[in-house]
Amino acid sequence: xxxxxxxxxxxxxxxxxxxxxxxxxxxxxxxxxxxxxxxxxxxxxxxxxxxxxxxxxxxxxxxxxxxxxxxxxxxxxxxxxxxxxxxxxxxxxxxxxxxxxxxxxxxxxxxxxxxxxxxxxxxxxxxxxxxxxxxxxxxxxxxxxxxxxxxxxxxxxxxxxxxxxxxxxxxxxxxxxxxxxxxxxxxxxxxxxxxxxxxxxxxxxxxxxxxxxxxxxxxxxxxxxxxxx
Numbered sequence: 001x002x003x004x005x006x007x008x009x010x011x012x013x014x015x016x017x018x019x020x021x022x023x024x025x026x027x028x029x030x031x032x033x034x035x036x037x038x039x040x041x042x043x044x045x046x047x048x049x050x051x052x053x054x055x056x057x058x059x060x061x062x063x064x065x066x067x068x069x070x071x072x073x074x075x076x077x078x079x080x081x082x083x084x085x086x087x088x089x090x091x092x093x094x095x096x097x098x099x100x101x102x103x104x105x106x107x108x109x110x111x112x113x114x115x116x117x118x119x120x121x122x123x124x125x126x127x128x129x130x131x132x133x134x135x136x137x138x139x140x141x142x143x144x145x146x147x148x149x150x151x152x153x154x155x156x157x158x159x160x161x162x163x164x165x166x167x168x169x170x171x172x173x174x175x176x177x178x179x180x181x182x183x184x185x186x187x188x189x190x191x192x193x194x195x196x197x198x199x200x201x202x203x204x205x206x207x208x209x210x211x212x213x214x215x216x217x218x219x220x221x222x223x224x225x226x227x228x229x
Contacts (some may be wrong), residue, residue, distance in 0.1 A: 012095050013081055018092050020122065027123035029132055036110065036137055036195025036204045039065050042203060043108030044212025045100075047093040048220045051161035058096035059219040061212060062108045063154070068203065068211045073082045075101035075223045087121055087146075090129035097126075098133060110137040110191070112203060112212045117186035118197070119163050119171035121147050131189025139186030140171070141210060145184050155179050158201060172197055176204040183208070 010022060026096040042065045047058045053078065057211070078096040093115070099106070116125025117140030125146070131138035148163035150173045157178050163171035163186065171186030173198055187196050203210035209217075 002013045003214075007159050012091055014091065015031070016083075016088060020080075023088075023122040023124040023129075026129065026132055028213075030118060030189050031126050031130075032122065032139075034190050034195075036191045036199060038166055039109035039137075039199075040104065041065055041106065041108045041110075041197065042068075042212055043101075043111040043116075044125040044203075044210065044214075044216040045097050045111055046114045046213060046216035046220045048217070048224060049098060050224070054185050056080050056093065056096050057223040058093070058100045059216045059223065060097060060100045060104060060108075060111075061215045061217070061219060062106050062210060063203075064125050065109070065202070066209070068205070070215060071217055072104050072106040074100045075219055076100040076103070077223055086179075089115065090124070093126055094129050094133070097130060101134065105122050108136070109142075110139065110199060111188075112139045112141050112189060112210055114141065114143070114213050114216065116140040116142050116146050116184070117171065117188035119146060119148050119184060119186035119188070123170070125186070127186070127187070127188025131133060131191075135190075137190040137195075139191055139199055140184075140186045140188050141196075142184040145173075153182055160185075160197060161181070169193065172186065174200060175218075176201065177206075177208050180208050 003218035
């Protein structure tokens with residue numbers, strides 16, 4: 001991957017032990033208590049792959065924050081340079097996302113990632129890792145639970161319960177639609193938890209998943225179909 005993408009903080013080609021050590025180091029750079037300011041655009045990032053394949057399909061879409069109208073998109077098909085290891089997925093998925101981000105004509109003010117932020121055993125999920133490289137506010141918005149203790153939130157849209165690790169609150173289990181499975185939201189970088197919750201709800205006017213995630217996922221599937229024909 002080109003070193004011109006983002007800030008060249010480190011190599012992506014590490015062994016798992018070194019990658020875990022680096023996560024702990026980079027977690028110290030994460031800012032997860034900054035109020036999220038007003039933003040005109042919001043991005044969504046998604047990565048997909050076929051089982052048993054090393055080919056990754058990554059996409060970033062950019063929408064107007066007020067209307068959720070798409071204004072830009074970019075996609076990448078790349079070969080993975082890191083194995084699939086739970087807890088270390090950013091070393092596999094971040095490089096193609098960064099490449100897709102670099103191809104955008106319009107860069108988003110904030111980025112919602114289909115993955116974790118600080119709700120991660122070493123406080124550095126995909127959203128946090130990307131945020132450090134890109135230097136923009138990022139938010140983790142995952143469909144499934146990875147780390148942290150929580151109680152089920154109330155049944156109506158907007159209700160949430162904290163995800164905790166000991167005394168620390170690391171995210172929220174957020175209901176985005178009445179009586180539908182919640183999402184697992186956490187700050188990535190340059191964003192606090194209230195801002196992350198508000199941004200996800202603003203991008204989720206109707207369905208369970210944010211429009212950013214849905215559009216990025218649809219684009220990824222389009223890339224996969226092209227690659228299979």
